[in-house]
Amino acid sequence: MVVLYCVLGLLLFLLLPMCFPVGVRLGFREEFQLELRYLWFRLPLLPAEEEESQPSAPEPKEEKPPKKEKKANKRSFGDRVKAAFKREGPGGFLETLGEMARLAGRVSANLLRHVKLRQFDLYLCIGGGTDAAAAAVRYGQASAAVYGACGELFALMPCKEKGVTVDLDYSAAEHRVEFSAALSLRPIFLLTAGIALLVRGLPLLRRVT
Numbered sequence: 387m388v389v390l391y392c393v394l395g396l397l398l399f400l401l402l403p404m405c406f407p408v409g410v411r412l413g414f415r416e417e418f419q420l421e422l423r424y425l426w427f428r429l430p431l432l433p434a435e436e437e438e439s440q441p442s443a444p445e446p447k448e449e450k451p452p453k454k455e456k457k458a459n460k461r462s463f464g465d466r467v468k469a470a471f472k473r474e475g476p477g478g479f480l481e482t483l484g485e486m487a488r489l490a491g492r493v494s495a496n497l498l499r500h501v502k503l504r505q506f507d508l509y510l511c512i513g514g515g516t517d518a519a520a521a522a523v524r525y526g527q528a529s530a531a532v533y534g535a536c537g538e539l540f541a542l543m544p545c546k547e548k549g550v551t552v553d554l555d556y557s558a559a560e561h562r563v564e565f566s567a568a569l570s571l572r573p574i575f576l577l578t579a580g581i582a583l584l585v586r587g588l589p590l591l592r593r594v595t
Contacts, residue, residue, distance in 0.1 A: 404577060407502070407570040414565040486587060493583045500575040503545040504568040508536065511563075514556030525554040 409423035420432035512528055514521040529552045536550045555562075 401574065404573040407572050409504075409568060409570045412565070412567045412569075414563060489586055490583065493579050493586075496582075497575060497579040498542070500571060501543060502570045503539075503543040503548075504570055505547040506536075506539075506545050506567045507547075507549045507565070508532070509549075509551045509553070509562075509564040511553040511555050511558065511561060513558035513560045513562070514554065515559050518556055521554060521556060525552070528552055 406425055411419070411421045411423065413419035418432050420430070422429040422431065510528060510532060512521060512525045532552050533550065536548075540548065
């Protein structure tokens with residue numbers, strides 16, 4: 387009984403950190419910005435910090451002994467796929483690939499439902515330049531594309547703090563884009579999705595390898 391409690395306590399200790407959400411903050415204002423957040427930890431990934439490097443003398447190259455060629459005792463992945471194609475036939479092979487694609491789609495859709503869009507803000511300004519008529523056409527095309535894409539995104543991932551603006555500035559020569567978003571996902575859902583994909587997809591993978 388004590389061993390069971392110890393195992394349960396160890397599992398709880400390993401799974402508890404995975405229940406806290408991992409946050410991702412994206413941004414673009416003249417350059418991309420990417421930051422990961424977990425609890426009180428923050429890990430900025432973009433922009434990368436530029437390290438000042440001083441030129442150093444080239445190091446002499448060491449001669450490495452020639453590598454021994456390993457004998458291929460097992461068939462390569464391509465050979466196994468070809469063998470499965472002959473064994474299953476074109477119809478069975480394509481049907482198995484279709485089942486794998488549908489399985490990956492279901493797992494991805496289930497995982498996507500657990501991704502929370504906390505904040506989304508997009509500002510796009512179309513520059514007029516010297517041709518006002520062409521700028522108006524570009525503005526209409528950009529508005530239709532941006533609002534349509536954002537509508538589909540919000541239908542898939544609802545967001546309370548959102549803002550989408552497409553503007554037109556005849557005095558500006560260049561376009562301007564400003565973007566920021568914040569997402570979060572609990573790692574436990576990523577783990578369960580990976581396990582589900584592995585358990586359900588392994589029999590299918592064996593059929594084509």
